[in-house]
Amino acid sequence: MTAAAGRPLPAPLTIAPRPLGIRLRHGVSDALALTWRDLLVWSRVPMFLVFSVVQPVMFVLLFRYVFGGAIKVSGGYVDYLMPGIIAQSAAFASFGTAISLAREMQRGVIDRFRSMPMARSAVLVGRLIADTLRMILTVLVVMLVGYAVGFRFRNGWAPALGMVVLAVVFGLAVCTVSAAVGLALRDEESVGSFGLIWLFPLTFVSAAFVPIASMPGWLQAFAVNQPVTIVIEEMRSLALGGPLALHAWQSAAWLGGMVAVFVPLAVRAYRRPG
Amino acid sequence: MTISPPAWDGPAIVVDGVHKRFGDVHALRGIDLVVERGTVLGLLGPNGAGKTTVVKVLTTLLPPDAGRALVEGRDVVRSPEAVREVVGLAGQSAAIQDELTGRENLEILGRLYHLGRRQARRRAQELLERFDLGDAADRPAKTYSGGMQRRLDLAASLVAEPPVLFLDEPTTGLDPRSRIGMWAVIRELVAGGTTLLLTTQYLDEADELADEIVVVDHGLVIAAGTAEALKTRVGGDVLELTVKDAGRLAEAASALAGIGDGAPGVDEDTGRIHVPVGGRGSQAVVGAVRALDAAGIETDGLGVRRPSLDDVFLALTGHAAEAEPDGGRGRRRRHRREGPERGAAAARSGDGETP
Ligand SMILES: Nc1ncnc2c1ncn2[C@@H]1O[C@H](COP(=O)(O)OP(=O)(O)OP(=O)(O)O)[C@@H](O)[C@H]1O
Ligand SMILES: [Mg+2]
Numbered sequence: 025m026t027a028a029a030g031r032p033l034p035a036p037l038t039i040a041p042r043p044l045g046i047r048l049r050h051g052v053s054d055a056l057a058l059t060w061r062d063l064l065v066w067s068r069v070p071m072f073l074v075f076s077v078v079q080p081v082m083f084v085l086l087f088r089y090v091f092g093g094a095i096k097v098s099g100g101y102v103d104y105l106m107p108g109i110i111a112q113s114a115a116f117a118s119f120g121t122a123i124s125l126a127r128e129m130q131r132g133v134i135d136r137f138r139s140m141p142m143a144r145s146a147v148l149v150g151r152l153i154a155d156t157l158r159m160i161l162t163v164l165v166v167m168l169v170g171y172a173v174g175f176r177f178r179n180g181w182a183p184a185l186g187m188v189v190l191a192v193v194f195g196l197a198v199c200t201v202s203a204a205v206g207l208a209l210r211d212e213e214s215v216g217s218f219g220l221i222w223l224f225p226l227t228f229v230s231a232a233f234v235p236i237a238s239m240p241g242w243l244q245a246f247a248v249n250q251p252v253t254i255v256i257e258e259m260r261s262l263a264l265g266g267p268l269a270l271h272a273w274q275s276a277a278w279l280g281g282m283v284a285v286f287v288p289l290a291v292r293a294y295r296r297p298g
Numbered sequence: 299m300t301i302s303p304p305a306w307d308g309p310a311i312v313v314d315g316v317h318k319r320f321g322d323v324h325a326l327r328g329i330d331l332v333v334e335r336g337t338v339l340g341l342l343g344p345n346g347a348g349k350t351t352v353v354k355v356l357t358t359l360l361p362p363d364a365g366r367a368l369v370e371g372r373d374v375v376r377s378p379e380a381v382r383e384v385v386g387l388a389g390q391s392a393a394i395q396d397e398l399t400g401r402e403n404l405e406i407l408g409r410l411y412h413l414g415r416r417q418a419r420r421r422a423q424e425l426l427e428r429f430d431l432g433d434a435a436d437r438p439a440k441t442y443s444g445g446m447q448r449r450l451d452l453a454a455s456l457v458a459e460p461p462v463l464f465l466d467e468p469t470t471g472l473d474p475r476s477r478i479g480m481w482a483v484i485r486e487l488v489a490g491g492t493t494l495l496l497t498t499q500y501l502d503e504a505d506e507l508a509d510e511i512v513v514v515d516h517g518l519v520i521a522a523g524t525a526e527a528l529k530t531r532v533g534g535d536v537l538e539l540t541v542k543d544a545g546r547l548a549e550a551a552s553a554l555a556g557i558g559d560g561a562p563g564v565d566e567d568t569g570r571i572h573v574p575v576g577g578r579g580s581q582a583v584v585g586a587v588r589a590l591d592a593a594g595i596e597t598d599g600l601g602v603r604r605p606s607l608d609d610v611f612l613a614l615t616g617h618a619a620e621a622e623p624d625g626g627r628g629r630r631r632r633h634r635r636e637g638p639e640r641g642a643a644a645a646r647s648g649d650g651e652t653p
Contacts, residue, residue, distance in 0.1 A: 037306055038376075039377045039379075041379055042379070057406055057409040057410055058406075058410075061395065061398070061406050068397045068438065069397055131393060132391045132393040133393045133395070136387060136389065136454070137410070138358070139358060139359060139382060139386075142410050142411075146410075297354065297359055297360040297361065
């Protein structure tokens with residue numbers, strides 16, 4: 025290579041990548057640094073947290089008092105409703121994931137990170153940790169409001185805890201899908217207006233709010249078999265008592281599948297030059 | 299992070315035959331450039347020329363389709379991780395978290411560079427003071443002025459003390475005063491030995507800051523050299539004047555026909571006429587004043603100046619630097635000319651000035 029320099033150049037340096045141990049340690053500390061950044065940002069803009077809790081609480085009140093009267097289920101509507109609403113709140117927390125990642129892509133924040141000797145996974149992992157914390161907060165508040173409007177766990181505390189964990193894992197799996205969407209679209213407005221539209225049929229055409237038997241037959245086929253219903257049925261069994269085994273396996277398969285497909289897609293979108 | 303002294307004794311940046319395509323757009327069509335360690339290269343070109351693409355290739359954000367690029371001897375394709383150890387980037391838009399304070403922005407970057415908490419804090423404080431952000435250090439960055447945000451962004455690119463720095467249009471969108479402030483900051487930085495590649499659409503900026511200028515257009519290097527050398531390529535001085543009565547522009551141009559080395563150029567929009575006059579500036583001024591006086595045409599300022607890089611651009615590309623050659627591209631920055639042309643004003647020679 026002499027053309028550009030007008031004089032012969034030494035061969036490029038060959039530089040060994042850092043040892044695996046250091047890379048792993050950096051991977052963890054980079055992700056935590058970014059989680060910390062997100063928590064700091066939320067502490068500066070507390071309204072964001074407030075709104076991310078207010079919306080699901082509104083859903084609880086609407087369904088409990090406005091629509092609930094018209095929906096007939098055995099065992100009382102509020103007990104039927106709460107696992108569904110908790111799952112939906114967890115899933116909707118992923119709006120924040122997609123929108124912030126898209127915004128950071130758009131504003132060049134991620135370009136700077138990509139030009140730094142930082143773990144490639146850190147932006148995604150840091151974001152997912154922060155969003156999981158936010159989701160846990162939302163789920164707890166929604167459960168408290170649920171208790172205030174008459175909901176009770178009927179199956180003991182261990183399965184109740186299991187239900188909360190399942191809701192959070194479900195929300196996290198949905199977050200990985202949203203993260204991939206946000207990183208791929210790279211445009212805050214597009215993400216906000218149509219990027220997450222798929223979440224609505226998935227959460228509403230499910231057993232979250234109404235018994236599937238009340239839907240037209242062609243819709244039932246979808247509603248019964250889609251992952252949100254499967255997870256919610258499992259959550260109901262945990263919260264209220266009922267058979268656990270079948271939905272447990274199906275839930276694990278769906279959630280594992282979502283993570284296995286969408287984490288690599290999100291990482292690909294992150295690395296894709298723009 | 300302290301960078302071990304480079305075992306590489308070639309230039310800090312070498313770009314050799316780099317191509318980059320985005321679908322149909324051939325953004326880089328064989329770019330070559332070399333930046334010696336400790337010098338400043340100004341990459342100059344209009345919107346869409348490929349400046350940002352060059353910066354992205356060199357900072358490992360984009361892999362080149364063909365050709366080679368080395369930063370401190372590290373190949374951007376084969377050892378991108380190693381390149382990231384030695385570069386700092388301040389991109390075209392300020393990449394800061396504006397809900398957080400300036401200090402928090404820098405400290406978090408310090409942690410991402412694995413400086414350790416204490417060292418990250420110390421480095422943030424140093425940079426805040428150096429970039430005159432000490433008083434605003436603990437205010438959210440969204441309360442900063444445009445100039446302060448740019449300075450914070452520049453500080454952010456320096457957290458790891460990179461030996462090679464990339465600044466993509468560091469002053470676009472700043473008012474003239476902030477712009478000059480930014481120049482001072484950049485000059486100081488370079489005095490410390492940092493190698494800098496700077497992109498700009500401002501000809502006077504490249505003239506001001508760069509040791510060497512590379513002019514790109516449509517993904518190709520169309521000229522390279524010092525500002526002086528580029529100006530020489532246009533050939534000599536320029537007599538310039540503004541006609542008061544725009545209706546008499548053509549008349550004025552024909553009155554000036556015999557004065558210089560070529561046909562007078564007329565700019566209908568500004569009412570300005572410029573005539574290449576080689577090295578015979580004073581004679582030309584006398585001739586021009588006589589000719590215009592005889593024709594009874596009034597002028598607003600008449601003078602001889604060294605060619606500006608605008609003239610260079612016109613001579614090299616056949617279009618002015620302001621032209622946007624690639625039509626309907628979505629996201630595009632306006633090219634703003636701010637205030638009086640500082641470079642041209644300084645260069646306007648006193649001897650030829652007539653009221
Ligand atoms: N991600 C991309 N996808 C498609 N085309 C792109 C992409 N990035 C750049 N281009 C195109 O490549 C060309 C060079 O773009 P580049 O951003 O490098 O120009 P520039 O010189 O930095 O311009 P500006 O002064 O407007 O910043 C343009 O025609 C642009 O439209
Ligand atoms: Mg650009």
